[in-house]
Amino acid sequence: MVVQGTPTTPTAAPAYETTTQTIAKELLAKTQERQGWLGQIRDRIQLHDQLLGFAMANPGLRVQLFRLIDCLPALSDKTEIARHMDDYLGQDIVELPAPLKALLNFTQPDSVPGHLAATTFSTTVATLAKKYIAGETIDQVFKSLKHLKKQNLTFTLDLLGEAVITETEAEDYLNRYLLLMEQLATRFPTQPVSPERSRRERLPNAQVSVKLTAFYSQFDPLDPIGTLTKVSERVRKLLRKAGELGIAVHFDMEQYVYKDLTLAILKDVLMEDEFRQRSDIGMTQQAYLRDSYQDLKEILQWVAERGTPLTVRLVKGAYWDQEMIKAIQHGWAPPVYRHKVSTDANFERMTQLLLENHQVVYAAIGSHNVRSQAHAIAIADALQIPKRCIELQVLYGMADKLAVALAKRDYRVRVYCPYGKLIPGMAYLIRRLLENTANTSFLRQRLDATPTEDLLAKPTFAEVDVQPADPIPVEQFANAPDTDYAQRLARQTAQQALTQVRNQLGQTHWSWVNGQYLPTETLVPSVNPSNPVEIVGQIGLLDTNQADMAVAAAKAAVASWRHTPASERIACLHRAGELMAARRAELVAWIVLEVGKPLREADAEVSEAIDFCHYYADEMERLEQGKAADLPGETNRYRYFPRGIALVISPWNFPLAIATGMTVAALVTGNCTLLKPAENSAIIAAKLAEILIAAGFPPGVFQLLFAKGSTVGAHLVQHPDIHLIAFTGSREVGCRIYADAAQLRPGQHHLKRVIAEMGGKNAIIVDSSADLDQAVQGVVQSAFGYSGQKCSACSRVIVLETTYETFVQRLVEATRSLNVGAADYPDTKVGPVIDAVSQQRIQKFIEIGRKEGSLALSIEPPDFGYFIGPTIFINVSPDAQIAQQEIFGPVVAVISAKTFEEGLTIANNTDYALTGGLYSRTPAHIEQAQTTFDVGNLYINRGITGAIVARQPFGGFKLSGVGSKAGGADYLLQFMEPRVVTENVQRQGFAPIDGFD
Structure with a gap:
């Protein structure tokens, strides 16, 4: 037709x-129905006919019951099923109807009653699934x-x-x-076409x-x-x-x-x-x-x-x-x-x-x-x-x-x-159960005997739905939203920004010292790791004398900045966050081109930098109020004051977010701040400096120093006028900074405070009850996002042996499916590593891995740029070098564990304690991991990268670092010194005592 x-x-x-x-x-x-469905349920014995009725009658039971059904296909035997039934429904977690209470009347999961309960419940769910x-x-x-x-x-x-x-x-x-x-x-063969229909209408x-x-x-x-x-x-x-x-x-x-x-x-x-x-x-x-x-x-x-x-x-x-x-x-x-x-x-x-x-x-x-x-x-x-x-x-x-x-x-x-099959169909089954039992569903309303006139009333749009859609406000800190690249305009804006930034490549960028750009003799290039012949820009390196000039400028500005009202410092941070938001697409493009971070991840980094500005501004406003503990005749004030001059040494892997977080934390707390970024991400730091200068930070208060870390950086760490050092980078450099900062230098009258985040050897445990779709995707994203160049990246996967072979097979195939290429290619999931030195170091670890485990996958990288193809080793010993040393690249070791307890022991057996993950649907294991998995950030049933300011304050312990968590409520305290002022307000024995009986 x-x-x-x-x-x-x-x-x-x-x-x-x-x-x-x-x-x-x-x-x-x-x-x-002749009686109504709920009436029939009461008259039936079969448990499968009662489950939906139970769920509708008790919302708490509904949640636990559907969670149990969701994990059922992954459970290997009757004992495990019975154990999970007790975990989800027993121990007075929810109020149970009599049939379910009778079903759970066993003391041991491996007992005959426990196995009988498991069989009954499994059969019940299977019967229920057949309905849908x-x-x-x-x-x-x-x-x-x-x-x-x-x-x-x-x-x-x-x-x-x-x-x-x-x-x-x-x-x-x-x-x-x-x-x-x-x-x-x-x-079902097609029937002949009826005379009244043309063939096209067939x-x-x-x-x-x-x-x-x-x-x-x-x-x-x-x-x-x-x-x-x-x-x-x-x-x-x-x-x-x-x-x-x-x-x-x-x-x-x-x-x-x-x-x-x-x-x-x-x-x-x-x-x-x-x-x-x-x-x-x-x-x-x-x-x-x-x-x-x-x-x-x-x-x-x-x-x-x-x-x-x-x-x-x-x-x-x-x-x-x-x-x-x-x-x-x-x-x-x-x-x-x-x-x-x-x-x-x-x-x-x-x-x-x-x-x-x-x-x-x-x-x-x-x-x-x-x-x-x-x-x-x-x-x-x-x-x-x-x-x-x-x-x-x-x-x-x-x-x-x-x-x-x-x-x-x-x-x-x-x-x-x-x-x-039931396993892939379980998600579908849960959706159907949710529809059947939702309070707003037509079927549920019928069963609840909603009056016919209400049931059949003509629907009209709710007032909130006829207005333009706005984000739903949350009571907590409102994080900056990432760009929604499902929107065509967002994709077009990103591509336009990449084009505009490419037109600005090759320019020379100077340090910002005492309110002016300082030309220098030594120039070094910063290149695009996806295409090293493309020079992103030139940076002028300072020598130690010029670095001393910056310290002197900061020293001269300390007195006025520390006494600048906190409200003014806070306003500067908010302006910086607003400027970043306005330049989001441009900043994303610089990150893509200078450090090889794919677009979506670069965008999330800009969100994090914006969050640091607004969150630390809010936190400073809270802390500025101080604390009072007054008694009759006595006042007690607990206040915070800046330390002095802060040296911020930022890494290349989060060139905007981490540099911003450490820098604005130091500035808003009243410290004059020197930012020394990594050389291979210096152009992004220059863009940050433009924003902070425009936000109103005065000369000498904020300064940007391009310099060699091994010479000028080390000199600044030892400088007697530096009060605080905030560092993110390698363990080797962090430990050296920690040791050097502890030495008292001539003319130094204070002990330096060091805040250092130094990486990790992060593990994800995959339990036998894990959702493998979720686990495989989470591991792939956590291990190979930004080519594994995140201190939070997964480099070890510890899998229970009952799931090991299946998991490895799917992990290998999922990784093989990733597109490896230049960071600005729209299909790229794995981009380059940062430079040739990193590329060679990772390749050496891969050669070590060939001797320590079985190579399950090594993707051939592109023949341009600094690329390492995602690499997976299996059958790796927990004590192997590739299971103990931080590689900082797209290399993963998969380790087998006999029991969950052994998995936890393996996970904890490293020098680091930064991030960790668990994929499990076993409540007891989830609870156990929360108390015994030694990491600063534990992620359950999700990837282990991508911490969000205020929601997931980030940082670890052991050799992962020293200091409080970035993006957390106590982070700013490290940049200040607390003071208590107690005043006797009695005069000749008289003092107000209002408020005391």
Whole structure:
């Protein structure tokens, strides 16, 4: 059928409501249970029929029960299942109904009663899963589909396990669909075309639903061209096969971050001559997205241009919780409506838009809300829409009676049928359980006996949802939001900034001393590690005499700066943070080009630098208030004062964030500050200096010193006028600074304070109960993000032996799937290391590793730049050099442990104590790790890099460093000295005693 006409807007004031109410009441009556579901539950013995009722009745139990179900597939035996049942549901954690209490009536997990409870619970969950999953095997699926056919229902099949993290899994996902379609074609052959339909209107009997992210493990909106190329290749293969076999294909919609790229890929492929005439293809729209109505209008216009209709499936959306949590954590405006009633209202206006354009697209209305379906039917009946142009959809195992009632109204009803193993299907099962038990769900409201007039009331948008979306405020410190590169404008801005910064490369940058730039004789280049022939800029190096000039200038400014009101210093910090935010894209580009950090990670670093400015300003405001402990006749004041002159020695791996954090902490506390950055990140430090100067820090108060660390840096450390040294870098240099600073020099009348962060040998423990999808992705990101050049990076993975082989296989394949290349390439996940010296040092460790373990993977690096391909060693001894020494590169040692306790012992057996991670769904192990894993920052079931100011103050102990945590409430205290002033306020025995009885 060739599309006629162009899309139209919905009727201004349609008379659909009366009919909607009539149809809805008819459907509701036909779907009523004889007793009501909860009443039936009370009369049944089977536990699986009671679980949802229990969950609905007790929110606390709901959370624990679903968490237990989530980890069930990973548990290896009955003892482990029983132990986890006790961990999640026992020990008075939640109030249990009688059947569950009886089930947990065992004292030992390895006892006969414990094993019986484990068997009962496992069987119960498996039975429950079968209610929502059409089958684990193709034979089971065909049996379910045969049953649907008897009820005059059709289907779409969805293969579970779409969360691919390797290219091997992505290829397997495609091949599984190709096989599935062949199997469907033999069981559900296409029927002859009816006389009244043209061949192009022919409707296949079988349909599959697929997710685009499963076609490419590196699916990323930051790399739209690369992702489109890779995904489109596999989509074409799928569509060709489907066309040969007469199978319809529908493309699902997933998380918001993938929406625009998903639509772009589909629009691109389906406009190709080979597929432009196909009408057996569909795409999905999610009504809970605030921009979905506009997206639908654009889709209608695109389909009209295409000239051949396709199906648009309209659903409400399955990831609301995830979208809200992600938005709140990142400080972004939620992409979804905040209230369910707004989603329902948007669903209805989108339904109307779809159906009033039935000449352009076919509509598939997916909902279990009786009113939503009745509204669609009312419009379809009023407009006399041909049956080919509309179908109604429900999920397998949900609203079965509604599906039958809809089919009896002579509408085509399609059931969305998940198919696959229980383990990959567990996430799907949990989503279905959450939907069934959510307070706002239509099914739940029916069971709660919500009055019919309320249940079927016309939804209207909540007031908050008709306003432009704003970030949801949080009560704690509001961190700077990272850039959302799912937005096209953000990607364009980033590329423009890279171009603009490239036009500024090669300039010479001088030290800022006593309020002016100081030219010097010695110039050294800073180069792009992705392409060392590209000179980012030249820097002029100071000698010791010039460094002494800077110290003298600071000494002269100390008196005025220490007495500058804290409010003025605080205002300078806030201005610096605002200037950074305004120059975000430019700063990101400098980080990408000078130190080879990929775009998304560089952007997060700018956020951290902004956070340091605002957070330390807030903290200084708090500390400036001091503390009082007064008694009658006596006042006691506890106040803080600056130390004097601070020397900040910053590293190259976080050239903006760490330099900013240490520098502004020293400045806001009233110390005159000398910033000596690493030479290979000096240009970024120059940009920081521009911001601090513009923010208002006076001459002599802030100074930027480009100098050799081994000569001028060492000289400054020993200088008698330096009061405090803040250092981040290697253990070797940090220890030397610590020792040198401890020496009392002639003319020095104080002991120097040293704050030093010196790295780590960080481990992630993967427990036998871990979610391996989550664990593999977390390890890959933690180990190979910024090529492992983070002091928090994972360099050891300790895996329990029951999970070891499976984990290693997936880790290797996931790492093999990473794109290695220049940091400014949009598809790059692993960029270069910082310089040739680091490259050679890491290569030496790799050679050592070949002798100490088995090389499981070594990716061939590009032949330009300072690259080291991600490298994985397995079967490594805990005492091996590569398991003990900090490598600071993309090299990981995987170690096996027999027990969780042994894993903890291995993790703690190094000189360092910086960061650590645990992937586990065993509550007892999570609790044990919190008290016995010797690290400054412990991350559970997430990556171990990316600490956020105020949320995760960062720093370690042992040989990882000395000092308090950066970004924490006590960090500024290190830059000041406390003083107590006690005053006797009695005069001749008289003093006010107001407030004391």
